[in-house]
Amino acid sequence: xxxxxxxxxxxxxxxxxxxxxxxxxxxxxxxxxxxxxxxxxxxxxxxxxxxxxxxxxxxxxxxxxxxxxxxxxxxxxxxxxxxxxxxxxxxxxxxxxxxxxxxxxxxxxxxxxxxxxxxxxxxxxxxxxxxxxxxxxxxxxxxxxxxxxxxxxxxxxxxxxxxxxxxxxxxxxxxxxxxxxxxxxxxxxxxxxxxxxxxxxxxxxxxxxxxxxxxxxxxxxxxxxxxxxxxxxxxxxxxxxxxxxxxxxxxxxxxxxxxxxxxxxxxxxxxxxxxxxxxxxx
Amino acid sequence: xxxxxxxxxxxxxxxxxxxxxxxxxxxxxxxxxxxxxxxxxxxxxxxxxxxxxxxxxxxxxxxxxxxxxxxxxxxxxxxxxxxxxxxxxxxxxxxxxxxxxxxxxxxxxxxxxxxxxxxxxxxxxxxxxxxxxxxxxxxxxxxxxxxxxxxxxxxxxxxxxxxxxxxxxxxxxxx
Numbered sequence: 300x301x302x303x304x305x306x307x308x309x310x311x312x313x314x315x316x317x318x319x320x321x322x323x324x325x326x327x328x329x330x331x332x333x334x335x336x337x338x339x340x341x342x343x344x345x346x347x348x349x350x351x352x353x354x355x356x357x358x359x360x361x362x363x364x365x366x367x368x369x370x371x372x373x374x375x376x377x378x379x380x381x382x383x384x385x386x387x388x389x390x391x392x393x394x395x396x397x398x399x400x401x402x403x404x405x406x407x408x409x410x411x412x413x414x415x416x417x418x419x420x421x422x423x424x425x426x427x428x429x430x431x432x433x434x435x436x437x438x439x440x441x442x443x444x445x446x447x448x449x450x451x452x453x454x455x456x457x458x459x460x461x462x463x464x465x466x467x468x469x470x471x472x473x474x475x476x477x478x479x480x481x482x483x484x485x486x487x488x489x490x491x492x493x494x495x496x497x498x499x500x501x502x503x504x505x506x507x508x509x510x511x512x513x514x515x516x517x518x519x520x521x522x523x524x525x526x527x528x529x530x531x532x533x534x535x536x537x538x539x540x541x542x543x544x545x546x547x548x549x550x551x552x553x554x555x556x557x558x559x560x561x562x563x564x565x566x567x568x569x570x571x572x573x574x575x576x577x578x579x580x581x
Numbered sequence: 582x583x584x585x586x587x588x589x590x591x592x593x594x595x596x597x598x599x600x601x602x603x604x605x606x607x608x609x610x611x612x613x614x615x616x617x618x619x620x621x622x623x624x625x626x627x628x629x630x631x632x633x634x635x636x637x638x639x640x641x642x643x644x645x646x647x648x649x650x651x652x653x654x655x656x657x658x659x660x661x662x663x664x665x666x667x668x669x670x671x672x673x674x675x676x677x678x679x680x681x682x683x684x685x686x687x688x689x690x691x692x693x694x695x696x697x698x699x700x701x702x703x704x705x706x707x708x709x710x711x712x713x714x715x716x717x718x719x720x721x722x723x724x725x726x727x728x729x730x731x732x733x734x735x736x737x738x739x740x741x742x743x744x745x746x747x748x749x750x751x752x753x754x755x756x
Contacts, residue, residue: 308700308701308702308703308738311700311734311738312701312702312703312732312733312734312738313703313727313732313733315731315732337740337741337742338700338740339695339699339700339740339745339746340694340695340699340700340701342692342695343691343701344646344647344688344691345687345688345689345691345692345695346692347647347666348647348666348669348670348685348688349669349670349673349685349688349689349692350670350753350755351592351666351667351670352753352755353692353749353750353753356749356752356753357695357749360745360746360749389594393594402752403748403749403752403753404745404748404749405745405748449646449647449648449649449650452653453648453649453650453652453653454649454652454653454660454662455653463653464653487650488612489612489646489648489650491612491646492646492647492648493646493647493687493688494644494646494684496687496707496710496719496720497681497683497684497686497687497710497714498644498681498683498684499719499720501613501616501644505612534723565730566730566731566732567730568723568726568727568730568732
């Protein structure tokens, strides 16, 4: 299949492991990516906290650019995904706002393409069986808990993510690549998001709670699909609480034996290489 | 004259706040409630009471991280997350400013980075935030390892059509 690809700022910055593994996995699963032409930032928390019109106009500029490719747009960053879906929701519900935003951007928004995150694309378009069929190195001994966070799921009417209070798609994928995925009750809790820099103490508390719950569930790592969750979980927990955190695409890439899959682990702050080495996975 | 409640309701574009029957499900699920002066459902009550200054001057509205758990679980679909956005925007637009100054300064540094290059450059944004907030020394312990691991890029990324970005900021400007 072919999709438009919106990497967003994080995937070209702190989350470049996600971009690299996303591209490698897409290639191996025959998902052809066409980058959105001259994309710009979605505005993230900073825009919607301070200015509603700006928070719609910034993602709308990218949605309009993506519409030129006439294909669904795949948005790996959970924060960008959320802002895209939110803009779509408001533009489709409010004609006056749509006219105003189109005036700001100087182009028409058609609303004809679907905004999708890669969990949905891989699970629903490629399928679990096809994914399992591509595994050359099952991740035996790896015990992740799946952490979905907030932005892929909520508000449910906007994000349209399957089973938003107890999501399962990433868990099934981890099972398909041979990991012993652990169940836990914190899949959809918040990591502290954008307060990471400006209100760090609160975020440390929230991340410590998640780490301790993951250990209690018997996990030896956490898997996520959000650059903000990754940054917070990799950087913020108290030193004695940390454990490796992965993007789900990094683990899929490793299990599929894709070239360069071990490279992305080197940029994690909590080094996952000792764990993967001990399990003879790298 | 428009009451504070009417003013907020108009901007939320959803279920009116008076649909809240204070079951406190929002507060029970809120990850930030323990750090706030007023629980999320209390904020609704205060809006109904017209306590505009007290709310706009609170830390509460800035400590909400927009995790959206409140609206997801509200039996009456009261959009508390949007309400918090609206209250923050009102605090800025009315000149009250942010009681949690650094949180707003971080957002401003983030938006400046978009204004400058169309895309956020994490290193430049962080330097900008530090200069604005005066919080110069936090995270200095992790910055070198982030740099060595290649997490911080030196070159700022750039959207080519910067005119369209400037235009968006100009035309959506409130104050």
